[in-house]
Amino acid sequence: MEALAYLDIHTHNRIEADSSVSVASLSMEEIQQEQTSKKFSSAGIHPWWVEDVSLEEIEKLKGHIENMVKAGRLWGIGETGFDRSYPEFFELQKVLFDWHVDLSENFKLPLVIHNVRSGSDFLEILKKKKPIMPWIFHDFRGNEELVKSLLQLHSSCFFSFGISLDNSPQIRELLPLIPIENIFFETDNQKHLDIHDIYLRAAEQLKVDVEFLKSQIWHNFKKLTPLPQ
Ligand SMILES: [Zn+2]
Numbered sequence: 686m687e688a689l690a691y692l693d694i695h696t697h698n699r700i701e702a703d704s705s706v707s708v709a710s711l712s713m714e715e716i717q718q719e720q721t722s723k724k725f726s727s728a729g730i731h732p733w734w735v736e737d738v739s740l741e742e743i744e745k746l747k748g749h750i751e752n753m754v755k756a757g758r759l760w761g762i763g764e765t766g767f768d769r770s771y772p773e774f775f776e777l778q779k780v781l782f783d784w785h786v787d788l789s790e791n792f793k794l795p796l797v798i799h800n801v802r803s804g805s806d807f808l809e810i811l812k813k814k815k816p817i818m819p820w821i822f823h824d825f826r827g828n829e830e831l832v833k834s835l836l837q838l839h840s841s842c843f844f845s846f847g848i849s850l851d852n853s854p855q856i857r858e859l860l861p862l863i864p865i866e867n868i869f870f871e872t873d874n875q876k877h878l879d880i881h882d883i884y885l886r887a888a889e890q891l892k893v894d895v896e897f898l899k900s901q902i903w904h905n906f907k908k909l910t911p912l913p914q
Pocket of ligand 1: 695697710764823873874
């Protein structure tokens, strides 16, 4: 039997490692050119971009994203979310996050979420908006309590891990406490991080076989969208 590929749920890199399949998070330039060169792409207005681009440019980016969604060229929406280290942009990030959630719900696409110290903000929004589509928290850095609260409000929350499995003992301890049906792995913007190594590290931590882990992650991935894989 042919070995399964390693699924990378969130990457900004465009060179795929051997035997891996990734969801490409589109850059600002790729969005402007409506360029989706990979099989799986997601597009959103990153919460950091609001520092560098004008409101007019944001509106243009929104238009490009909507075009791609309507043409059926996106697998997911995002990344979008909050970064509490930039309190001056919080209000704008909130308006934009709402826009992304509506797009994800209306077009039935998963949402990829950036969360820096904003766990309680997402809990508030879940209570109000009650979304149905999956929410994938990329590079999740929260604790077990936050995982439980999020899953209680929205059972279709997923938690993705990457470099933190290498450099954070807390995250290594957290991983086995999360239901295995709700996890993913990613390389994000780490140029020298190999997705194979992340799976190896995670398998060790979860005390499972790497092949088993890969098949579990594909199973999780297929639950996210009704699209044929
Ligand atoms: Zn990212």
